[in-house]
Amino acid sequence: MALFVSALIIGVSLGTIYGLMAFGMVASYRISKVVNLGQAGIAAFGASVYWWMSSQWGAPLVVSLFGGVLVGGVLGAILGYANLKLANRAKGLVMIFTLTVTLLLFAWVDLIIPAYNITPPSPFGQGGFNFQLTFITYAQIGTFATCIAVVLVTTWVMRMTRFGMFVRAIYDDPDGASTVGIPLGVYVVGVWAVAGGMAGLAGILATSRVQLDSILLLFVMVWGLAGAILGGLESFALAFVGGVSLGVAEGILGGMLGGDLGPGLENLSAILIMAVGVLYAGTKRRHLAHLQT
Numbered sequence: 001m002a003l004f005v006s007a008l009i010i011g012v013s014l015g016t017i018y019g020l021m022a023f024g025m026v027a028s029y030r031i032s033k034v035v036n037l038g039q040a041g042i043a044a045f046g047a048s049v050y051w052w053m054s055s056q057w058g059a060p061l062v063v064s065l066f067g068g069v070l071v072g073g074v075l076g077a078i079l080g081y082a083n084l085k086l087a088n089r090a091k092g093l094v095m096i097f098t099l100t101v102t103l104l105l106f107a108w109v110d111l112i113i114p115a116y117n118i119t120p121p122s123p124f125g126q127g128g129f130n131f132q133l134t135f136i137t138y139a140q141i142g143t144f145a146t147c148i149a150v151v152l153v154t155t156w157v158m159r160m161t162r163f164g165m166f167v168r169a170i171y172d173d174p175d176g177a178s179t180v181g182i183p184l185g186v187y188v189v190g191v192w193a194v195a196g197g198m199a200g201l202a203g204i205l206a207t208s209r210v211q212l213d214s215i216l217l218l219f220v221m222v223w224g225l226a227g228a229i230l231g232g233l234e235s236f237a238l239a240f241v242g243g244v245s246l247g248v249a250e251g252i253l254g255g256m257l258g259g260d261l262g263p264g265l266e267n268l269s270a271i272l273i274m275a276v277g278v279l280y281a282g283t284k285r286r287h288l289a290h291l292q293t
Helices: 002-032 039-056 061-085 091-112 138-160 162-172 174-179 184-207 214-230 236-257 265-284
Strands: 128-131 134-137
Touching: 002 039, 002 061, 002 134, 002 138, 002 162, 002 184, 002 214, 002 236, 039 061, 039 091, 039 184, 039 214, 061 091, 061 184, 091 214, 128 138, 134 138, 138 162, 138 184, 138 236, 162 174, 162 184, 174 184, 184 214, 214 236
Parallel strands: none
Antiparallel strands: 128 134
């Protein structure tokens, strides 16, 4: 039982990071109809900025966290602006462009960080406490609480503010929104900036748990994309829940069966679960409008 609880806690903590990444991908997709594969590169670069500020410059962790998220937001805004400039191009081409940006940012990160493995300090400190024979770290609690808080605040902004009202109008009818005077460019860049900030935060939270590694963050983006697809790239709620579900599946399979399965097979099992879910979502073609915003 203790092993299951431990695996579940790890899975939920990871899943909220995947869900946060999925949330940002749905936001950028709905406003531009482009799958934003630049999230992984932004996550890696935001995490490297956080590590550099905290470990090399000696900045407080809170300041370093803000710096990493801010850099992620700036990179997201730049990608959003580039998306506007490429609006007349095929969406597939723009998606490949965002993937190219990720690869370039990965290369930049590899130049910044040392050759040896590094683990950035957790913004929530070290230590933890025992619960039901399971040691729960402050980093796990902080990660869970932060991701949930960001999603709830963003949802409130989308539902209750003028900014959110205009963004939803663009989501539903871009031409109509432009006709009534809503500046599409400003809001497209703004939404991509928010998505970039979420990616930067996800990268910081993920790497402070394990290590700063570009390949690791590529997998975080893959799981986030899978969560977004489970939500049909339209539903914020389903995308976040999908990301959490994938994290839970990965955590339980890895924690409960990792010793019995061959190397990497727990990830393969989670991928199979993801594939079944994506196939089901695509087959049903569910349009859950009441869950979209």
